[in-house]
Amino acid sequence: MLFSPNSLGECLQEWGDLEKDYQQIQETHRLYKQKLEEVSKLQDSCSSSIARQRKRLKELSVSLDECRQNGGPGSVSAIEEIQECMKERPNVFFEMEAFLPKKNGLYLSLVLGNVNVTLLNKHDKFAYKDEYEKFKLYLTVLLLLFSFTCRFLLSYRAVDALFNFLLVWYYCTLTIRESVLISNGSKIKGWWVFQHYVSTFLSGVMLTWPEGELYQMFRSQFLSYSLYIKGFQSWMWRGLTFLLPFLFCGHFFQLHNAVTLFRMTQLPEWKEWQVLMCSATFLVLFMGNFFTTLGVVYQKYKNQDKAKAV
Structure with a gap:
């Protein structure tokens, strides 16, 4: 195909713009992979920290029970205050783990294998729940x-x-x-x-x-x-x-x-x-x-x- 000088110049200009855009895409994708690796490390760190906290809280709970039995009346109020704070931790950890990858249960492992099904933001969770409700409604009517x-x-x-x-x-x-x-x-x-x-x-x-x-x-x-x-x-x-x-x-x-x-x-x-x-x-x-x-x-x-x- 033959190009007139004007059309060739336009094509070269378009190619130059595409090259710049391509370089930007590569840089964006590089940053995306880097952030994914950082997120994965943060997820592992958060999961291990929660597991470590649970273990230490369990050990502390046993120690507090022993202190309650052996301690004087003045220590009871302090122990009860600590135990009251400890009661809130499981719910907080549950909310945290809702946004962290976790191993599938037995049923999902049998059906899907070791596929990560954790949705990492509230919008996706709400969207999946909404789609689940719509599925139930449509199939129920059918x-x-x-x-x-x-x-x-x-x-x-x-x-x-x-x-x-x-x-x-x-x-x-x-x-x-x-x-x-x-x-x-x-x-x-x-x-x-x-x-x-x-x-x-x-x-x-x-x-x-x-x-x-x-x-x-x-x-x-x-x-x-x-x-x-x-x-x-x-x-x-x-x-x-x-x-x-x-x-x-x-x-x-x-x-x-x-x-x-x-x-x-x-x-x-x-x-x-x-x-x-x-x-x-x-x-x-x-x-x-x-x-x-x-x-x-x-x-x-x-x-x-x-x-x-x-």
Whole structure:
């Protein structure tokens, strides 16, 4: 290609600008790698310092207990003041470690390997939590429509299997995302996490339940239960007091499923292991959900009474 003097001059000028920009990119990237190394060293230093502090606090706690037993009355107030300050440290360390890389738990290690899933700023943490909530909402609505279709419009085992496969994928994905949230400082604990593992197992058992007389006997009840649960979850944003009647109805629906399935094991037609396994799993879900909800309600009203007393 031939260039006129003007166009060649413009191209040379453009090339010169690109060269300067390229040099700037290289310098910026060099600084970026240098800062990454510095951040990595600071992370290691902070993590080791926190571990060292925890160890020394534990040793100091033992020493203070001995001093309390052997010391005079004048030393008790000083010891109590120190111990009161020490009580705040675990919470402070927890907040610090939310922004430091940490080893994955057993579940994440099995699923993801040794991949660092720690998000290092609040914006990314909030964005991931928001995306997690949106994922739950969208999939809940999809499963609600799917269960309605299976319950009232289509009655094919293949469609049921697709619905149960979607449930397995949904609950399994929830367990992974919740583990990532916990690694980033989220205080999702106890039964509310474990129930998703149980639900994954239950959906897997339902998926393997072969077509038969007992499956058809329980199919409508299970789909009605799924329709109720997904419908309930799609508007769980309301207050706890408003939700309680619907929440307990869902818990007793799980108990009803467990009892129905157990009664089916008394029938002469019973031969599938999935019947008894689903019955036991529904019973575990009922007991965990029911007693955990009672505990939450009790703690809520207890805190309200304390606030009124103050």
